[in-house]
Amino acid sequence: MRQYIFTFLKGIAMGAADVVPGVSGGTIAFITGIYDTLLESIRRINPRLWPLFRQHGLVAVWQHINGNFLVALGLGILTSILSFARLISYLLVHHPIPLWSFFTGLILISILHILKQVKAWHTTSIIALVIGAVLAWSMTVLHPVQLPENNLSFFIGGAIAICAMILPGISGSFILLLLGLYATVINAVKAFDFGIIAVFAMGCLVGLLSFSHLLSWLLRKHRNLTLCFLTGLMAGTLPKLWPWKLADSQGVLLNVLPSTYSQAMQVNSQWLLAIGTALFGIAAVWLLEKVSKSDPA
Template identity: 45%
Template structure:
């Protein structure tokens, strides 16, 4: 696999991670680099630290497969820096068609993950429906307000990165539930160094801890874990359903009101409750575009992704 190919996969992962409900881990999985990614993350261990302390930089670089991680991180950073402004603007001015696009992405991603559970049985179906139930409960619950300064930013980074490496759960989805999605997009847009450094510190800690747990689960309970993650992805469709009714408003740190709890409704009810045109035709078209994009990625790299992580 060339460095350009890894970079482009990073671009896909970064683009997915900006979207509330779409997982960069899903993109890593369906493009065939998931196992390699987990292996590189787990290589940041005691042996790596010893090499760094001994100033064996070349050995440390090779130990963690540094060339792979560098190309991937550059691709992820490219997407985050270039797309965060665009998505922030569209979320503000055209939220309904954008959520419809997200819905198509997630629906297609969940169907991709279903194919990677080789044989369904009662236990795996229980895992699937447990994932759906947990995600749906979280999606319909009131938003948690973590706007408590830098400790909240650290905790948000810790949880979000855990979700980002899972095929089936989105880090941005977690940020939405924690009430930190908007502040994080704003921090990226305005390059708030202190905010971003604390967020990255939390993410690094979460990454080192959770990658080992995830590897253990996939090694011992692969099919059940994948079924559970697929359920999470199906359940998260409630989060990105384009037509929602706000049940609870709260004051934001800027003094304006922001939704703290929402429930999905049909387009007609959306028009009644919000007075906003549901744009059904455009939304369906955007769903198809999102679905087709994931289908194209899976068709292009799905054969490589057939190997289990």
């Protein structure tokens, strides 16, 4: 029971991260030590479960897919999204600087955490790191499109976003922003619009079951290269998380210094608060690492 409580709490942390555009629940899964377990459990959900069910029954199937782990984690993610959607939306509008600073600190220390797991460095490792960083950065500067708000769009959006959500560094919420679906989906969650939620969830399920097989295979066969690529993805999103931004004449948000932001907006830059919340993010990751060592779920 203690193990599943910890897994539930990790799910809450993942769900809270997934709500924020620019932060990935996959990052939380990685730093809490459940990333490989999550991918392997999802990968085992495939047509081969049917022969296993016929020969050994439902209990054997449930144990094979690590069902208790998936349910505990899924409940944590769902609880967090339903609980924190309003809070995160409020903080993004009214307290963006400390919120983005917190996640900047979280990502910075997470990058170091993942790099420690790279066993050997080669030229290909550095290339994979650079490719990941460039890919993630290029996604942050893409101009959003606006998909029509219908069931097909919600299904496709869910399938694409969930692939990003399980990748450390790529934000599923940011993908939804690029597709023009973020506001609708987050409002559906806040309003408990189960019609949109159900279609979106079906898309998530299809995308998750498909993409997890590829990612699990890469981590088993080419772990160092994959870890370097994933680290690059996380590093490439850091400019997106910079707390101080101003819009240029074209309406494009540009990163600026706190002093420049303060002069232009005629407000306090909150740089001391930003440092404090960034350090809090670093401390949160450190705490998650300690918890993970005591609970190798």
